[in-house]
Amino acid sequence: MASGNSVRIALAGNPNCGKTTIFNNITGSKQHVGNYPGVTVEKKEGETTFNGQELLFIDLPGTYSLTARSMDELVARNVIINDEPDVIVNVLDASNLERNLYLAAQLIELERPMVVALNMADVAEEMGIKYDIRTLSARTGATVVNTVGRDNVGTQDLLEATVAVAQQGNVTPVKVSYxxxxxxxxxxxxxxxxxxxxxxxxxxxxxxxxxxxxxxxxxxxxxxxxxxxxxxxxxxxxxxxxxQVDLDVVFQEYRHRFALDVYNDMLIQGPTELETRSDKYDKILTHRIWGLPIFMFIMWLLFNFVNTLGAYPQDWLDQGFTALGEWCTTVIPEGQLQSLVVDGIIGGVGAVLSFLPLIVLLFLGISFLEDTGYMARAAFVMDRVMRACGLHGKSFIPLLLGFGCSVPSVMGARILDNYKDRMVTIFVTPFMSCSARLPVYVLFAAAFFPPEMGGTVVAAIYFLGIIFAIIFAKIFRSFIFSGEADPFVMELPPYHMPTLKSIFMHMWERSVLYVKKAGTFILAASILVWFLIAYPQDVQYTQDYDAAREQVTQTYEAQDAAIFAQFGLAAEDQQEAINGIVDEMTAAKEEEDAAAEEAEEDPVELDMAEGAPIPELFADIQKDHEQEMTAAWALYKNRVGMNEEIGVLDEMQASEKIEASYAAQFGKAIQPILAPLGFDWKLGVGLVAAMAAKEVLISTLGTIYAVGGDDTHQQPIVDYLQQDPNFTPLIAVALMVFVLVYPPCIAALAVIKRETNSWKWMTFMFVYENVLAWIAAFIVYQGGLLLGF
Incomplete structure (x- = not known):
């Protein structure tokens, strides 16, 4: 019986049976994700209320069996026997029922009240299959409900049956005979x-x-x-x-026999369509020759889709954070608090959050491909490539998860039964560029390559990671974990159009994690980096910059007076009128520069030489102030000269201040190691900080540039990068390769230690990936220099 007014329901089923879709249909947004106690397997729970009854659904890991061969199977079994849920809902794929009934046979033996959701009933009907569900109910002791999870059909019937079985609390005695x-x-x-x-x-x-x-x-x-x-x-x-019997296989044989007997008893009509729509699609998408190029083309399309479409909202966010920073400089008094908020928090966290649209679109694309069933085909297509380097075809599944995050990717290696396959998969997982690396690639591609090439550059880095994974998997399989790989066996789900609800829920879950990281860990890292850059405050400058600026101001004010005297403008109202015209000219130039920037064009350069005519840009102003314009033009040029000289002094002072900061001291200490790669001290600080999370590289550079930049006119980080003389497209490529290869974040390293149960293997990964990253970036940079780039 359900305890109190809450019913605990365990949702079990094979992978790709539609279990998670049903879970999403029932629980909607009332879900929370964590880990099962003592293990790194993801635990997903969701709540709903039905007819006044509170229901807690536990979405168990998808599994074909309940043996102790893998962590997922063990966790699913232990939840049932230890937590004793009030009801087990076993989701079965009606289009592949015989295979699914093997798990049902094992669930029956756990003696818990059970409901069977006969899912994908529409696919079975399309294939011409007909079942007698009363026979299925009698043979399994379960209440059976037809469902089509993708269309949210049968969900209400399933909830009614679940509540009814929970209230009865009875287990119909059914025995699997051995x-x-x-x-x-x-x-x-x-x-x-x-x-x-x-x-x-x-x-x-x-x-x-x-x-x-x-x-x-x-x-x-x-x-x-x-x-x-x-x-x-x-x-x-x-x-x-x-x-008398082979104890290693005899129990499995009898369970398979039970599943086959139940299937034959309930089958009214077998498949009439020998070739389904999925079979027709697979002739193309899993073709022996064309399957791999098609997969690579789909991945290329995905990254170009992310890069091209995401650029628009990314730019809006970028401009929004820039405007927010400029507004904060007007409302927060000048000083350390203003610098912390504008340079540290907005400059750091804002730089990371501006990439949120790219992360959202990446997860949208991956969720769509997963839910259509194509990703399972990708594993099949990649099997020949994986086997060529000694890996198992199923290794592609955890490696594919690595495009989202290295943590679940490492955990996903548990689906591999062979220890050596599992270890090699874990060691090459970090070569798959996680979503935290994507903003780094996009940032440098946008700063140093034409917009039309951005998606191709990012896709190339991703494919380079796959190449690295293949090469090093071969090396590890040949020398460290030698031996034969297990044969590849995998069930391919039928193709179907995913529901928008399912796709957006997957996208939402992963995007929220990104925002949480930006609002917690990256915020803390940005504040720390700001402190290291802003301090110490008592810098010994090479000159008195305040006095130098005062001297420049006095010199140009004297020249202003000379101009007024030259044109006979002695009266105060005459001088005010000329100053007003100069303000109009300044505003016109700023408006023209802003328009050029929006059109991604170079700003208009004015001819300021002695005797040069008044530029066409000021034609309208000249028409309104024809007599005063000659004097105004002379005064305008004088003001521009003064601002430029003061700007040079500001840059020199900011440069000296940053050069004396704690961050610069640390960066310069490790610069001899990074100099052969073309990296300066700023990148040294960023790369070390990014060991915590790869996005921190962007927030670190954003903070460094913001602290050293213009206090009143914040700029997007792309502009700062383009203006940095220490950066070139070649250095950008070397940096992207370094970020691709060097170790994953601290969280991923911790999971690697836990999954391998060894400090030795975690340390080995940390060392070999750092060394390899240095070598790869060195080859790119020095090779590029030799080729004249």
Missing amino acids: GEILEPKIDELESEIKAAGTITYPLRWVAIKLLEKDPDVVGKIMRIDNTDAVIAKAEALRNELKD
């Missing part, structure tokens, strides 16, 4: 377990698992009091059986 030889032994061991009186798990299930010698169950039982006789009895029975 034949004349095994059944007496199971009964004998079950009696021994019952006599022990201390085991609370389903007794028949424990007996079967002990005879299978399931290591997890054996360990659990050994830790329970008064079970020595049970363990001894199980070992004795195994010794009796080993000459």
Whole structure:
């Protein structure tokens, strides 16, 4: 029975059966994601209320079995036997029912009330398949409901059935038979377990698992009091059986036989369409020759879609943060607080958040490809490439997750049963450019390459990562983890058009994590970097800059007076009139420069030489003030000269201040290591800070440039990069390659340590990727110089 007014429901099923779509349909936005206690497997829970009943759904990891071969299978099983959910909802793919019933056979043995969601009923109908669901209900002891998760059909019926089964709380007795030889032994061991009186798990299930010698169950039982006789009895029975049956496979054979019997009993009509729409699509998309080029073309389209479409909202956000920074300079008094808010927080975090549209579009594209079923085909297409370097075809799935984040990518390697395949996959996972690296690539591509080339540059870096992964997987498989790879077996789901709700929920979840990181960790890192750049305050300058600026001002004010005297403008009102015309000319020039920037053109250069005519830009002003214009033009040129000289002094002072900062001191200490790569101290600071999270490289540069830039006129970071004489397109490419290769963030390294259970392997990864990143960037930079770039 459900406890209190809350019903706990475990949602179980094979991968690609539509389980998560049903979960999203039911729980909507009321979801929360964490990890199961003690493991790194993602735990997703969602809540809903139905007919006044509170329901808590637990979306178990998709799995084909409940053995102890992988962490996902173990977690799914332990949630059911330890947490004892009120109901198990087993989602079955109606178009591939025989295969799905194998998991149902194992769920039946856990003796929990069960509801079966016969999903993808529309696909089965399209194939001509007809079932008798009453027979399925009778053979499994479960209430059966037809659903089409993609269209949200049958969801209400499923909720009604789930609540009804939870309220009844009864388990219909159904037994998976293991034949004349095994059944007496199971009964004998079950009696021994019952006599022990201390085991609370389903007794028949424990007996079967002990005879299978399931290591997890054996360990659990050994830790329970008064079970020595049970363990001894199980070992004795195994010794009796080993000459009669193959204990390694016999239990699986009987479960498969049960699944086949249930399938045949309930089948009214088999498939009439021998070739489905998915089969027709697969003839093209998984073609032996064209499959790989098609996949690469789809990836190229994705990155160009992200780069091209995302550029517009990215620019809007960029301009918004720039305007916000300029507004803050007018409302916050000049000083350290203003510098912290404008340069540290807005300059750092704002630079990262401006890339949010790109992250959103990337996750939108990946979610669409996943939900259509194409990503499973991509793993199949890539199998030949993966096998050529000694990897398993299924390794492509966790590697593909790496395009989103390295943490779930490393965790995803658990789907590989072979230890060596799993370790090699973990070691090459960081070559897959995570979403945190994407803003770095886009930033430098936008700063140093034409807009039409941006998407191609970013796609090239991504493909370079794949090439690195293939090469080093081959090296690791040949020298460190040598041995044969397991054969590739994978079930391909049917193609279907994903629901907008499902796609946007995936996109929303991942984008929120990005924003949270920007609002927490990256905020803290930006403030720290600001402090390292803004301090110490007591800098010993090479000259008295305030006195130098005062001297320049006095010199030009004297020249202003000489101009007024030259044109006989002694009266105060005459001088005010000329100053007003100069203000109009200044505003016209600023407006012209802004228009040129918006059109991505170079600003208009005015001929300021002695005797040069008044520029065409000021023709309208000249028409209105024809008599005063000659004097105004002379005064305008004088003011421009003064502003330029003061600007040079400002830049010199800012440069000296930054050069004396703690950050510069640290950057210069490591610069000898990075100098052969063309990197200056600013990049040294950024790359070290970005070990925490790759986006921090952008926030670090944003803060450095903001602190050293114009206090009153903030600029987008792209403009700062383009104006930095220490940057060239070649250095930008070398930097992108370095960021591609060097180790993932601290969180990913922590997960690697946990997954490999070894400080040694985590340290090895950290060292080899740093060394490789340096070598790769050195080859790019020095090779580019030799080629004349």
